[in-house]
Amino acid sequence: MTDRIVVLGAGYGGCAAVRSLEDELGDDAELVWISAEDYHLLLHETHRCIRTPDARESVTIPVEDIKSADTEFVQATVTGLDTDSRTVELADRENVDYDYAVVGLGSQTAFYGIDGLETHALTLKSLGDALAINEHLTEATREGSRSDPAQVVIGGGGLTGIQAAGEVAAWADEHGAQMDVHLVERSADVFPGHDHEFQGAIRNQLEAHGVEIDTNAAMTGVEDDEISFDERDSMGYDVLVWAGGVTGQDALESADIDKDHNRAYTDATFETSDERVFALGDSALVHQDKEEEPLTEEAVWETIVDDDLADVPPPTAEAAWEEGEHIGENVARAIAGDEREHWAYMNKGTVVSIGDAAVAHDVIGIPINTFGGPGARIVKKGISARWIESITSVQRAARSWSDM
Numbered sequence: 306m307t308d309r310i311v312v313l314g315a316g317y318g319g320c321a322a323v324r325s326l327e328d329e330l331g332d333d334a335e336l337v338w339i340s341a342e343d344y345h346l347l348l349h350e351t352h353r354c355i356r357t358p359d360a361r362e363s364v365t366i367p368v369e370d371i372k373s374a375d376t377e378f379v380q381a382t383v384t385g386l387d388t389d390s391r392t393v394e395l396a397d398r399e400n401v402d403y404d405y406a407v408v409g410l411g412s413q414t415a416f417y418g419i420d421g422l423e424t425h426a427l428t429l430k431s432l433g434d435a436l437a438i439n440e441h442l443t444e445a446t447r448e449g450s451r452s453d454p455a456q457v458v459i460g461g462g463g464l465t466g467i468q469a470a471g472e473v474a475a476w477a478d479e480h481g482a483q484m485d486v487h488l489v490e491r492s493a494d495v496f497p498g499h500d501h502e503f504q505g506a507i508r509n510q511l512e513a514h515g516v517e518i519d520t521n522a523a524m525t526g527v528e529d530d531e532i533s534f535d536e537r538d539s540m541g542y543d544v545l546v547w548a549g550g551v552t553g554q555d556a557l558e559s560a561d562i563d564k565d566h567n568r569a570y571t572d573a574t575f576e577t578s579d580e581r582v583f584a585l586g587d588s589a590l591v592h593q594d595k596e597e598e599p600l601t602e603e604a605v606w607e608t609i610v611d612d613d614l615a616d617v618p619p620p621t622a623e624a625a626w627e628e629g630e631h632i633g634e635n636v637a638r639a640i641a642g643d644e645r646e647h648w649a650y651m652n653k654g655t656v657v658s659i660g661d662a663a664v665a666h667d668v669i670g671i672p673i674n675t676f677g678g679p680g681a682r683i684v685k686k687g688i689s690a691r692w693i694e695s696i697t698s699v700q701r702a703a704r705s706w707s708d709m
């Protein structure tokens with residue numbers, strides 16, 4: 306009997322998983338790939354489309370250019386995973402049965418119950434989100450004047466918020482827009498918990514781009530044109546982008562696997578509490594080989610904040626990519642009844658873009674802690690190029706170079 310392996314999601318985890326499964330599975334396995342869109346989105350560069358909508362050509366890659374001809378692709382929204390009947394439940398389509406499922410559905414924006422936030426804020430989790438921010442900026446600029454500039458507020462000073470603020474500021478500069486750009490963060494620093502030198506370099510770059518940074522600013526509620534905060538004055542806004550956090554996908558809510566906030570716990574082999582379900586990327590809490598109990602979601606976020614807590618990889622494109630490269634072998638081993646390989650996360654460094662500039666920290670093989678300038682820009686571009694090349698071709702990576 307042929308085993309059917311179903312991969313959910315076409316993000317970093319899903320794409321890398323499909324490629325490694327295609328390499329590892331023999332002829333007795335059937336590979337089905339299900340995702341909401343028929344393209345892979347380079348989410349980690351999607352903020353580029355806020356400033357340059359045409360960059361959509363570079364940040365989207367058709368799944369047809371990634372998978373082999375033998376892999377079946379189904380464009381559909383996953384609504385659930387029934388582990389008893391081994392069925393993936395789909396919206397408006399017939400469900401798909403599996404022998405093994407690989408869950409790579411990523412994450413969704415978390416609003417933390419802040420009153421009015423979900424209703425009023427734009428988010429940045431898709432191509433459509435980035436293009437919508439661009440449209441709102443254009444609209445807000447029409448109303449702005451030198452004496453009364455448009456107020457754009459980005460909530461959340463992590464990777465998404467910093468890079469979004471950088472693009473908005475660069476857009477305002479390029480368009481000569483009368484616009485104030487605020488980055489609002491509830492912690493005491495931007496990029497909370499990271500190295501102080503790195504935080505300082507990011508802050509300097511943001512300020513050089515004209516971004517006003519408000520730290521220790523915890524949003525408590527949002528109305529039509531005003532944001533209220535804990536222990537500080539409220540702030541008017543024309544455009545509000547919320548990038549303050551992510552949580553697991555609703556699609557995993559009813560799945561009968563051990564999870565926290567819809568992120569599946571796995572061990573270091575990517576296997577969940579159900580031996581037929583593997584998970585990776587933002588959808589998973591990949592527990593490394595240590596003796597402790599699984600971490601809570603709060604503790605996972607601590608890993609971004611505290612380098613010593615390297616037990617669970619952070620929710621990044623880089624971690625999802627690496628996990629995907631290894632998962633194929635373990636699914637093949639599960640099918641063959643062999644022992645699974647254990648994987649361990651290694652931080653290779655972090656690079657953050659701020660408009661056309663970039664700041665890099667702790668990059669493996671580079672003996673400088675924190676650096677910017679052309680070196681950091683090239684590292685940032687190089688990471689994206691390497692990713693694109695790994696799932697498609699050098700030619701496509703080269704074509705995308707100028708948009709990254």
Ligand SMILES: Cc1cc2nc3c(=O)[nH]c(=O)nc-3n(C[C@H](O)[C@H](O)[C@H](O)COP(=O)(O)OP(=O)(O)OC[C@H]3O[C@@H](n4cnc5c(N)ncnc54)[C@H](O)[C@@H]3O)c2cc1C
Nearest residue numbers: 314315316317318341349382383411586587620621622623
């Ligand atoms: C603006 C921004 C900038 C970032 N910058 C960086 C960075 O510089 N470096 C870095 O390492 N990380 C960065 N990240 C984080 C990084 O993008 C994520 O950690 C990464 O995308 C996780 O990969 P994934 O494969 O788990 O999920 P994703 O890449 O989110 O992919 C999930 C896939 O599942 C599909 N999907 C979701 N729900 C459903 C459903 N119900 N049904 C069917 N399909 C579904 C989606 O369409 C998508 O194809 C950034 C994120 C953002 C938003």
